Amino acid sequence: MQVPDQIPLKLEDGFERITRELKLPGGFPRAVLDEADWVAKVPRLDADDLTDVPFVTIDPPGSMDLDQAVHLERLRAGYRVWYAIADVGAFVRTGGPIDAEARARGETVYLPAGKVPLHPPVLSEDAASLLPGALRPAVVWRVDLDSDGRTLGADVRRALVRSRERYDYDYVQAVHDTGTADGVLELLAEIGELRLALERERGGVTLPTPEQEVVHDDGGYRLEFRLPLPAEAWNAQISLLTGMAAATMMLDAEIGVLRVLPRPQPDDLAKVRRVAQALGVPWPEGAGYGDVVHDLDPKEGRHAAFLHESKVLLRGAGYVAFDGAPPRLAEHAAVAAPYAHVTAPLRRLVDRYATEVCLAVAAGEPVPASVRAALPLLPDLMAASGRRAGAVERACVDLVEAFLLRERIGQAFEAVVIDVDERRGGGQVQLMDPAVIARCDGPLPLGEQVTVRLTQADPSTREVRFTLAP
Numbered sequence: 001m002q003v004p005d006q007i008p009l010k011l012e013d014g015f016e017r018i019t020r021e022l023k024l025p026g027g028f029p030r031a032v033l034d035e036a037d038w039v040a041k042v043p044r045l046d047a048d049d050l051t052d053v054p055f056v057t058i059d060p061p062g063s064m065d066l067d068q069a070v071h072l073e074r075l076r077a078g079y080r081v082w083y084a085i086a087d088v089g090a091f092v093r094t095g096g097p098i099d100a101e102a103r104a105r106g107e108t109v110y111l112p113a114g115k116v117p118l119h120p121p122v123l124s125e126d127a128a129s130l131l132p133g134a135l136r137p138a139v140v141w142r143v144d145l146d147s148d149g150r151t152l153g154a155d156v157r158r159a160l161v162r163s164r165e166r167y168d169y170d171y172v173q174a175v176h177d178t179g180t181a182d183g184v185l186e187l188l189a190e191i192g193e194l195r196l197a198l199e200r201e202r203g204g205v206t207l208p209t210p211e212q213e214v215v216h217d218d219g220g221y222r223l224e225f226r227l228p229l230p231a232e233a234w235n236a237q238i239s240l241l242t243g244m245a246a247a248t249m250m251l252d253a254e255i256g257v258l259r260v261l262p263r264p265q266p267d268d269l270a271k272v273r274r275v276a277q278a279l280g281v282p283w284p285e286g287a288g289y290g291d292v293v294h295d296l297d298p299k300e301g302r303h304a305a306f307l308h309e310s311k312v313l314l315r316g317a318g319y320v321a322f323d324g325a326p327p328r329l330a331e332h333a334a335v336a337a338p339y340a341h342v343t344a345p346l347r348r349l350v351d352r353y354a355t356e357v358c359l360a361v362a363a364g365e366p367v368p369a370s371v372r373a374a375l376p377l378l379p380d381l382m383a384a385s386g387r388r389a390g391a392v393e394r395a396c397v398d399l400v401e402a403f404l405l406r407e408r409i410g411q412a413f414e415a416v417v418i419d420v421d422e423r424r425g426g427g428q429v430q431l432m433d434p435a436v437i438a439r440c441d442g443p444l445p446l447g448e449q450v451t452v453r454l455t456q457a458d459p460s461t462r463e464v465r466f467t468l469a470p
Helices: 008-021 030-041 097-105 121-127 169-177 183-202 230-253 266-279 289-294 301-314 349-363 369-405
Strands: 056-058 068-075 078-086 109-111 114-116 135-146 151-162 165-167 211-217 220-226 255-260 318-323 412-420 427-431 436-441 449-458 463-468
Touching: 008 109, 008 369, 030 097, 030 121, 068 183, 068 230, 078 151, 078 183, 078 230, 097 349, 097 369, 109 369, 135 230, 151 230, 151 349, 165 169, 169 183, 169 230, 183 230, 183 289, 211 369, 220 369, 230 255, 230 349, 255 349, 255 369, 266 289, 266 301, 289 301, 301 412, 301 427, 318 369, 349 369, 369 436, 369 449, 369 463, 412 436, 427 449
Parallel strands: 056 165, 436 463
Antiparallel strands: 056 068, 068 078, 078 135, 109 114, 135 151, 211 220, 255 318, 412 427, 412 449, 427 436, 449 463
């Protein structure tokens, strides 16, 4: 279902209102644009030459802010991963106007009608982006793996690179499914599956949950549930292994910034086990949460409800900076290992600083004083920007839901109950067509398919509400 053609202008007014309500920054100050224009022409190029490595990028269609490029090799007894990351530090001076503005923004915020970028587009979509055919400064990780995909060693250095091709996930998945993948795309699936198996072995978790997305096409907007492709999971594993290597490097050096998530509280874990039992989701003795969710089908009502309810086990992620003894909490529970964000510096502030720490450590040099001084500020800066980005995403989805349904008050829909509010009654239901998740009143049976009636759909308040149909 798509919002009718005459509505997009009003929807875009609504998106603009969201940017004001949530105080998203507007255009870049003149001093930032001037510095960006200058450094785009004179990046730091004192780096090794790795232009002979045939890197490729894998991103959503139309992406211009290309943070990562990958090349994979088969060794005699394992694999070598080359991972080139956009070298934002080659352009941005710590303490300068671009850096100050990036600290205020924290991360790129995406809206259906555009985005609010972390850096000026002259950098993020041009001079610093790993666009195919262009000579670019990069931070290149080299990670060697054994035949089971386990990390043997990692190194990182600055280098000049030239990406050869730009692929998207649909293409990568298609060549794999048709048996025509070769070279790096063949190895991506091979290494990705090995790393996913190791993740399960560690007790890590990749949730097979569909993402609710606002899609802009054909002059309108629609909502859809999109289940990530296997190719996206394989690519994510390359990023994860790099982040794990970076975390190990920083912990060994006793300085850096980590992405952390505490282990689930016993009460939360016990509650989720009870939900699994009530919904008939198998949880064998000795199995971890990651093993339980691995084979679930989010299109099946009871599985969808369990996946929604069990997200409580993955809440509470944050950042921790340290300069000296490693922090008490140094692990990310979903990764089941120490982990750091270093692979998206065009879109996330913390990645640039963590990368500068790793470059210094790998070279046996002191971490620059300006970087060291910024580390304690990063957890709060990233927490604030993460809350803002999450609020924007939810508000935009709520707005489109209300527009989609505003003329269907009183109509009945088939839905699955994915959450029950034991204190207030009611809960949340998930409609498949249109792809809506909303509050519903009435005695709801968790995990069951029900008929609900729309009672409210107000674009001005972005509120949608149902009641259980008799």
